[in-house]
Amino acid sequence: MSLVLKPMGKITVIPTNQYEVACGPVGKRTATELRSVTWECSLFNATSRWANGTYLAGTTGIAEPEIRIMFETDRGEFLYVEYIARIDLAKHASGKVPGPLSTGRVETDAERLLWLNETAIVGDGLFTIGKNSMSMVYSVYALDRVD
Helix, strand or coil: CEEEEEEEEEEEEEEEEEEEEEEECCEEEEEEEEEEEEEECCCCEEEEEEEEEEEEECCCCEEEEEEEEEEEECCCCEEEEEEEEEEEHHHHHCCCCCCCEEEEEEEECCHHHHHHHHCEEEEEEEEEECCCCEEEEEEEEEEEEEC
16 A cells, blocks of 8 residues: 545645744744635635644744644635644745645535545645745645555
8 A cells, every 4th residue: 555645736825914932942933814825626715714823943944834724615615724834944045945845634524525534635835935925835635545
């Protein structure tokens, strides 16, 4: 048995306000309000109804965002998503390494999507910082088993 990646579209995250503890006992900790999050895939298009995130950046330069989102699909179904990503912010900003990799899970009671409750999702991201903006875009995949 082996694992394969099943394409699940893309998630786009647009943050807004950010608050931080610059030097706590385990490093820099931020809490971020997410203005909007969208998930576009062949099964649904979903928009965040509630979303936030935190990240921890330690002395090694690796940041670990933790994101929580309640999506509503275009059919009125709810999906709760949690994921953790890891990124070397300084190296990524300089173009030396790719964006964040993420792992997460989905919870839903939507009949047609119940299989997501037993599925891990992974993402390969692009983190963009502009003069007055910031965004994260992830290509999302469901981990699936094949014989």
